[in-house]
Structures are given as structure tokens and as C-alpha cells.
Amino acid sequence: MKVLICDDMPNETKKLSGLLDSLGYEPIVFTNGADVLEHICAGSPVDVCILDIVMPEMGGIEVAKRMREIGFGGEIVFLSTSNEYGPQSYEIKAFHYFVKPPSFENVKRVLDEIKAEQEKNDRSGIKLKVSGSVRLVLFRDVEYTEVIRHHVDFHMSGGEIIEIRAALHEIAPQLLGDNRFIQCHQSYIVNMDAITSITSREILLRSGSRIPVAKSHSDTKMKYLNRSLRGGRGRE
Numbered sequence: 504m505k506v507l508i509c510d511d512m513p514n515e516t517k518k519l520s521g522l523l524d525s526l527g528y529e530p531i532v533f534t535n536g537a538d539v540l541e542h543i544c545a546g547s548p549v550d551v552c553i554l555d556i557v558m559p560e561m562g563g564i565e566v567a568k569r570m571r572e573i574g575f576g577g578e579i580v581f582l583s584t585s586n587e588y589g590p591q592s593y594e595i596k597a598f599h600y601f602v603k604p605p606s607f608e609n610v611k612r613v614l615d616e617i618k619a620e621q622e623k624n625d626r627s628g629i630k631l632k633v634s635g636s637v638r639l640v641l642f643r644d645v646e647y648t649e650v651i652r653h654h655v656d657f658h659m660s661g662g663e664i665i666e667i668r669a670a671l672h673e674i675a676p677q678l679l680g681d682n683r684f685i686q687c688h689q690s691y692i693v694n695m696d697a698i699t700s701i702t703s704r705e706i707l708l709r710s711g712s713r714i715p716v717a718k719s720h721s722d723t724k725m726k727y728l729n730r731s732l733r734g735g736r737g738r739e
Contacts, residue, residue, distance in 0.1 A: 504528065504550045504551065505549050505551070506530045506531070506549075506551045506614070507531045507532075507533065507552045508520060508531070508532050508533070508553045509533045509535070509538075509552070509553070509563070510534065510553075510554075510558070511534050511558045515582075515603065516534070519582075519610075520532055522607055525607070526607075526611055531549070535558065535559075536560070536561035536563070536565065536566035536569075537560070537561060539570070540569055540570065543575050549575075550577045550578065550621070551577055551578045551579075551580060551617055552578070552580070553580045554582065555581075556581050557584070563581055563582070563583075564581075564595065567581075568595060571595065578620075579595060579596070579597045580598055580600070582603055583601075583602060584602070586600070586602060598616075622643065625641070625642075626641065627643075628640050628642050628644075629678065631665065631667050633665060642681050642683060642684070642694070643683075643696070644659050644660050644661070645657055645658070645659060645660070645678075645694050646658045646659060646693075646708055646709070646710055646712070647691060647692060647693045647697070647708065647712065647714060648671070648678065648691065648692045649690060649691055650670075650671045650690040650691075651690075653668060654667065655667055655669050655670075655674060660709070660710070662710070671690070671692070679692065683696050685727065687716045687717065687723040688714070688720060693708070693714055697709050697710070701716075701723070701728075703723075706723075
């Protein structure tokens, strides 16, 4: 999850950035609203914007309004030294409102809630014919697919294996149309969100599975690293 901070006070951004670092996030930091809008307009992926309400030239409320006008659909969290701007924050459909300085516990709780909400709303998937019926398999639950003769096995994050009679080219367009998937071999498509490490020859997944990287897909590692740097998510 990509988190952006905008606060004109360097000490405040340093504290909040350190807190987010300790939670495993790599925040993008800005000190003025104009740069935030430029970043959003450029199409850079952002899931959460934490905006200081009181800033010179353009305050957080105004920044948030303009972000919504240009189509920003992520979550907005406001920062302020008091609760006086609370009613205005609800007009922007802000997810939360922090009174400075936010505690580690509060920030963690709010970001966990945002992450859980995003996962709940992520219902994109593929419909498969399984045992005579049609089943919706959510992309977020697929770790990788493997071709075995005339079958494709969907290896799920919980350990389940769903076997369908199909060729990879029949299901590949739907998987690869979602930016969390990558084909690393003629027989494998992998969910990049499940990768823990990658080399030019092999992918290690959270489950411990090891997936080969074919020479014909030698750009797999670079594609994965580029997506990681952009903070890519499957919902984007």
C-alpha cells in the first residue's frame, strides 16, 4: 500500500515518516499541495494521502477537494493540531482525522483498517468451470497457475489447488489483464503480490513454492522490480 504525506513542517514529516517506516511502509513525502496534485495528475499510484490541514498557499482541505475533482479514489486522512476542522473533513469523505502528533497505535490501526477495506472491496477475479458448476476465483487468492498436460492448476494462497481442463492461452489474457500477474514461463503465471524473492532464474513465493523463470521471460525480474518501485497493486 502506497502512502503519501504532505506537511509543510519538516519535523512533523520526519516523525510521521519514521513511524510509517517502522510499520513497513515507504512513504512519499511532500511539503506543499501543488506538488501533491502534480504527483496525482501524473498517474502515480497512491492508496492513502495523509494531508496536513493548515499549510501556506494551499491547505489540506483544498488539496483534498482538488484531488477528488481530478478523480483520486484513494483514502484521505487529515492531520491537524485540533479537532476544529473535523466537520469539513467529512465533506471530503476523509477516512480519518488525526490530531497531532498521531500515536504509533492510532496510525497502525487506521492503516490496518484501510488495508482491510481495500481487500474486502477487491472482488476482481476469473470465472472457472469446476465440477460442473461455475466458480468465481478472486485474483487476490491466486498464488500461481501451472500447466500440466491438458490442465491448468490454480494454486491458491490457502493451499487449495483448483484444476480445470483448459490451455493456458485460454485463461492467460484474463490473468495478465490484472497488473498483479506476470508470466515467467510457458507453463507458469505468478501473482507478484505472493513473491518474497526473485532471481533471474527462480521465484520464491510466500508458500515456499519455487517457480522457474524461463530464458524466454528474462525480463521477469525487472518487471517485478519496476512494479514494486511504483507501489503497484492489483486493483489499479
